[in-house]
């Protein structure tokens with residue numbers, strides 16, 4: 001398992017990212033793409049079925065792909081998986097794919113990356129059914145602080161939407177959350193992870209170096225596999 005080093009910027013959710021000096025990325029592979037995780041310096045991999053690319057026909061072959069690869073050493077997490085009211089198949093299929101993947105994450109004892117658009121009730125209902133022991137990480141978050149607090153109270157972590165996190169209106173939300181529950185990401189966009197760290201450090205009144213070390217300990221707490 002390849003881990004970030006002290007002083008690295010951690011980009012917790014990327015697509016098509018390339019590692020570069022001082023930046024550690026978590027590349028999110030989608031099962032329908034057929035890409036494979038590998039031992040690559042400066043990066044780690046997650047694999048899941050994104051709700052946008054899910055349908056009645058591919059659900060079961062894609063779940064088999066996730067199941068087959070889930071335990072592999074090069075995968076540090078499952079997902080992104082989740083719910084989207086604006087795009088993707090029926091809520092029923094989304095729920096099935098999501099809960100199956102959450103179950104796989106539990107079975108291999110890995111955290112789960114979550115994509116959730118206007119489906120917080122569905123997500124919370126699934127959380128009640130699955131009762132996960134593994135942490136869930138909400139990526140691309142730009143909701144209200146009350147919602148974030150509710151998710152955190154259920155052992156979830158919050159990674160902010162790259163375009164929201166650099167805007168002034170996100171500062172209040174960022175300040176309201178315990179920093180041991182947050183991650184930062186570019187989500188495969190052109191956003192600069194260093195700029196995102198600077199903004200969040202400024203919001204929380206700490207230095208970028210301090211923020212890096214907090215997010216590194218968050219990473220180690222959530223992803224580092226304990227020897228069994």
Ligand SMILES: [Zn+2]
Pocket residue numbers: 013014015028080139187
């Ligand atoms: Zn994504």
